[in-house]
Amino acid sequence: MLAKLSGPIGVLDSGVGGLTIVRELQRILPGEDIIYFGDSANCPYGNKSSEELITLGKNMLSFLSDNGVKMTAFGCNTLSSMIENFIPCFDHKLSSVIAPIAAHIAESGLKEVGLIATEFTVSRGGYQKLIHSHDPCIDVVAKGSPLLAALVDRGDFNDAEIDAEIRRQMDYILSRKKVKDVILGCTHYPIVIENFKRCYPDINFIDPAVYQAYAVRDYLASQDNSFNQKQRGSFVVCTSGDPQIYANASKLLGLFQPDEIKVVKIRYIKSQFYFTL
């Protein structure tokens, strides 16, 4: 007999990007309490080494675990591409943002798809491997951006540099193949999806967030319907960065207004670092 899970859903990301996952969770599961961790002090993650990312990811997950989450939905594609490093270390379910969209791409019958993501995500090959585990014939034309996540995380969503970087990376993808569908494989990118559409009106840009939210719903259903029976859940944001940027991004994305935005401090004890309130 399965025990029902209780507690909030944790969502983590290197910065504001994972709020695009919160948007879909609040749409599909509005009764769920959500605790969000955005590590803007250490953003961008996409240019870091595996060792640094393992340390940062474990620290965020420990923070969420200490806050009693019943599961964690990864917003971060970069950390999702190395999720096997985290799963054995935590008792609660960790849900990758990449696995559900990879399954969806294969089910949709596409034979070629573009992928724009961080440099780490592209070079790690997690998207390519998971898509090919469903259908090895799908051509994934991938390009990493060294800049876009950090530009978005600064909070000036109208910065002309954002369009310039989108054009640089998208032109590269299209020069390799004229794909019609492109996955936004970094959670920061759907925040500026209108910029992508304005620059490339004929391309279908795919936001993985909705498939991550369905995966969360399916997991909670599989755990004896461990849903929160409220009309509207609470929404707490924790960040190591500027809280105002989170307030602005939440508004821009039409999220429930955060009940609280807490600033997380980084503490060093015996040269190990921890996130604390």
Ligand code: DGL
């Ligand atoms: N938003 C994260 C992702 O989805 C990481 C972006 C970054 O910090 O480089 O990969």
